[in-house]
Amino acid sequence: MLITDDIDQEELKIFYLKIGQKIKQIRKERGITQLELAHKIGHSSVALVAKAELLSYNKHFNLEHLYRISKALDLNMKDFFD
Numbered sequence: 001m002l003i004t005d006d007i008d009q010e011e012l013k014i015f016y017l018k019i020g021q022k023i024k025q026i027r028k029e030r031g032i033t034q035l036e037l038a039h040k041i042g043h044s045s046v047a048l049v050a051k052a053e054l055l056s057y058n059k060h061f062n063l064e065h066l067y068r069i070s071k072a073l074d075l076n077m078k079d080f081f082d
Helices: 009-029 034-040 047-054 063-072
Strands: none
Touching: 009 047, 034 047, 034 063
């Protein structure tokens, strides 16, 4: 049995949602719009950031996104995880 067998979809949804909310919180504290953050991480559209912050349409940030966001906001990636 793999460890991942014990992780259900609801648990993953909560995990992704918490990360999205943390990024939204940090972004707002720094006065950065979703569009500005999207541009900082190499996207021309706000869609990724907007959807991933709220887990809309099951969109979430992947590791590359988190890495790029951490660089753009001068953070350590561990800051996204409480």
